[in-house]
Amino acid sequence: MCSGEATSVWNAPPPTQPIPLTPLPPPPPLQLLAMPSDPARAAYTTRLRNEIVAQSKLQPKPRLQPFARPIATMGLRNAAINEYPIMLGAANAGLMPRIGNLIPAPITIATNARIATAITRVTRNRDAINETAEKYRIPAETIGSIIFQEQVARRQPDWMSNLNTASDGQILRPIMDRTYHSTGLGAIFPQPARVAWDFVNPSMELPDNDRELQLKLTHDNNFNVESIAVVLIHKAHLLGYINHPSEINNLTPEQWRRVIIRYNAIDYDQGVGYSRRVHSYMPYIQTLLERR
Numbered sequence: 001m002c003s004g005e006a007t008s009v010w011n012a013p014p015p016t017q018p019i020p021l022t023p024l025p026p027p028p029p030l031q032l033l034a035m036p037s038d039p040a041r042a043a044y045t046t047r048l049r050n051e052i053v054a055q056s057k058l059q060p061k062p063r064l065q066p067f068a069r070p071i072a073t074m075g076l077r078n079a080a081i082n083e084y085p086i087m088l089g090a091a092n093a094g095l096m097p098r099i100g101n102l103i104p105a106p107i108t109i110a111t112n113a114r115i116a117t118a119i120t121r122v123t124r125n126r127d128a129i130n131e132t133a134e135k136y137r138i139p140a141e142t143i144g145s146i147i148f149q150e151q152v153a154r155r156q157p158d159w160m161s162n163l164n165t166a167s168d169g170q171i172l173r174p175i176m177d178r179t180y181h182s183t184g185l186g187a188i189f190p191q192p193a194r195v196a197w198d199f200v201n202p203s204m205e206l207p208d209n210d211r212e213l214q215l216k217l218t219h220d221n222n223f224n225v226e227s228i229a230v231v232l233i234h235k236a237h238l239l240g241y242i243n244h245p246s247e248i249n250n251l252t253p254e255q256w257r258r259v260i261i262r263y264n265a266i267d268y269d270q271g272v273g274y275s276r277r278v279h280s281y282m283p284y285i286q287t288l289l290e291r292r
Contacts, residue, residue: 128222145278
C-alpha cells in the first residue's frame with residue numbers, strides 16, 4: 001500500500017456538474033456475407049445459392065389435390081364422348097329421349113367400359129410413359145393422349161389382329177385386305193416401327209420378321225410405349241423438322257400438331273381430326289400422369 005492518506009471513492013463528495021456521457025459510435029452495418037474481398041464474397045454467395053437449390057430439390061413435391069384425378073377422369077370421359085358422338089355418344093340417354101333410358105343402358109355400360117379400359121391402360125403404364133418422356137424429351141401427355149386415343153378408337157382387339165396376321169390375312173379377308181396390323185398401346189404397325197427404330201437407335205435388337213415384331217408390340221407394353229416416342233421422332237424427321245433425334249425438344253406447338261397428324265396418317269386431311277382429339281385429351285392426361 002502506498003504511504004499517506006487516501007480518499008475513498010465512496011467517501012468523495014458528489015460532483016457539482018453531471019458527468020457528460022460520451023455517445024457510443026454507431027455499430028457497423030450488418031454484413032451476412034462479410035468476406036475479405038469481393039471475389040471471395042461472390043464465390044461464397046454462389047456456393048450458398050447452389051446449396052439452397054440442391055436442398056430444395058430434395059424436398060418432396062406438393063401432392064396432387066385430393067380430387068384432381070377423379071375430376072380429370074370425368075373430363076377425359078366427357079371429352080371422348082364429345083369427340084365420338086356417333087360411336088360413344090349413345091352413353092347419354094339424351095340422344096334417345098323418346099325411347100327412354102332402358103334401351104341405351106347396354107350401350108352406356110359398353111361405352112363406360114371402353115373408356116375406363118383406355119384410361120386404365122394409360123394409368124397402369126404411368127411410370128413407363130414418364131420414363132420414356134424423360135429419356136426422349138417428349139411431353140408425357142403427348143404419349144399418354146395417343147395411347148388413350150388409340151384404345152378408345154380401336155377397331156378390333158389385338159388378339160384378332162394377330163390371329164389374322166398368323167393366317168397371312170385370310171381370317172379378315174372379307175372385310176379388310178391386310179396382313180399386318182397396328183397393335184399394342186400405341187397401335188403401331190411393325191414396319192413403321194422397324195424403320196423408326198433404325199433411325200433413332202440402329203443398334204436396337206428387333207425380331208427378325210414383322211410377324212414377331214407385331215407380337216412384341218402387342219405384349220411388351222414398355223417396348224410399345226418407347227416405340228411411340230421413337231415413331232414420333234421419326235415422323236418429325238420425315239417432315240424435315242429435325243436431323244437428329246436429340247432435336248425433338250425444339251419443336252414448336254404447330255410442328256407437334258403436324259407430327260401427331262403424321263403419326264396417324266400420311267394424308268394431312270385424314271390426320272387433322274386425330275391430332276385435334278389427341279390435343280383435347282392432353283390436359284386431363286397430364287393430371288393422370290403426375291406422380292404422387
